[in-house]
Amino acid sequence: MEFAVVGSEEFVLGFRLAGVRRVYTAQPEEMEAKVLELINDTSIGILAVNANELTKIGPNTRRRMMGNISPVVIPVGGEEGDLREKVKSAIGVDLYKTERD
Amino acid sequence: MAAREVKPTRSELLEIKKRIKLTKSGYKILKMKRDGLIIEFFKILEQAKEVRMKITKDYELAMGKIATANAVDGTIAVKSAAFALRLHPEITLRSKNIMGLVVPEIETNSIKSTIDQRGYGVIGTSTHIDDATAAFESLVETLVQAAEIETTMKKLLDEIEKTKRRVNALEYKVIPELEAAESFIELRLEEMERENTFRLKRIKDKAGAREVETAS
Numbered sequence: 001m002e003f004a005v006v007g008s009e010e011f012v013l014g015f016r017l018a019g020v021r022r023v024y025t026a027q028p029e030e031m032e033a034k035v036l037e038l039i040n041d042t043s044i045g046i047l048a049v050n051a052n053e054l055t056k057i058g059p060n061t062r063r064r065m066m067g068n069i070s071p072v073v074i075p076v077g078g079e080e081g082d083l084r085e086k087v088k089s090a091i092g093v094d095l096y097k098t099e100r101d
Numbered sequence: 102m103a104a105r106e107v108k109p110t111r112s113e114l115l116e117i118k119k120r121i122k123l124t125k126s127g128y129k130i131l132k133m134k135r136d137g138l139i140i141e142f143f144k145i146l147e148q149a150k151e152v153r154m155k156i157t158k159d160y161e162l163a164m165g166k167i168a169t170a171n172a173v174d175g176t177i178a179v180k181s182a183a184f185a186l187r188l189h190p191e192i193t194l195r196s197k198n199i200m201g202l203v204v205p206e207i208e209t210n211s212i213k214s215t216i217d218q219r220g221y222g223v224i225g226t227s228t229h230i231d232d233a234t235a236a237f238e239s240l241v242e243t244l245v246q247a248a249e250i251e252t253t254m255k256k257l258l259d260e261i262e263k264t265k266r267r268v269n270a271l272e273y274k275v276i277p278e279l280e281a282a283e284s285f286i287e288l289r290l291e292e293m294e295r296e297n298t299f300r301l302k303r304i305k306d307k308a309g310a311r312e313v314e315t316a317s
Binding site for chain 2: 001002003013014015016017018019020021045046048066067069070072074076077083086087089090091095096
């Protein structure tokens with residue numbers, strides 16, 4: 001299984017440098033379609049995305065993305081977003097709360 | 102049961118008593134499972150928070166290095182280095198078992214490479230490109246770690262929620278309904294017993310009165 005990355009040119013270039021083969025460029029408008037396509041590819045084990053480039057993705061796709069197992073989608077550079085919500089709902093306490101909040 | 106009629110018989114009562122016993126012990130076990138899952142979850146939570154922070158740090162570092170490389174060597178040099186043929190990270194997925202839950206164990210072949218394994222020539226590139234490469238390799242490794250940890254956490258959370266719901270369903274619906282049925286039957290049986298006793302008494306009294314009549 002492979003490591004893949006999708007995002008803007010600047011984002012993915014560094015990964016290509018590190019040897020990642022499955023590199024896909026996409027502008028924020030194209031991200032949703034590309035992500036959906038890659039989620040269905042089971043030869044990918046891990047899919048890295050830039051958290052800041054996910055703005056144009058709808059809530060349904062986002063939910064599918066985050067719940068997917070093969071590949072696992074890892075947002076880079078953002079905060080712990082959906083995990084925090086899940087923790088609140090399952091445990092009942094917002095465990096990600098820090099003094100800053 | 103609210104949904105079905107309970108027959109107030111002694112055999113029903115025995116059945117229900119047995120069911121209550123079974124349900125209560127199942128309930129105890131589920132509670133233990135829920136608590137065990139939560140303990141496992143707290144162990145992973147710390148790791149998850151740390152790895153999230155590490156991703157952000159590694160990412161910022163890597164972006165800085167590649168910006169430097171772009172500035173010093175030019176984007177063309179960086180791009181051609183990026184397109185050079187070299188080792189790529191491959192992922193092997195294994196599964197392990199936490200409290201009965203199957204979670205992934207992700208391993209990679211070594212992502213980190215030495216300079217000669219990177220495919221681009223040593224002469225034509227500067228250390229900045231090497232630094233950027235090393236920084237991104239580090240980032241990829243961290244991301245792989247994060248993938249394992251976050252998936253495990255998500256699965257744990259889903260299982261915790263499911264188990265929690267079953268525990269609550271047992272505690273607030275199933276067991277109280279069974280106990281209500283039990284006391285209903287006990288009450289009815291008592292009533293019928295009293296009715297019987299009363300009827301027998303009347304018959305005995307009547308039979309006694311008739312005897313007295315025929316005797317006199």
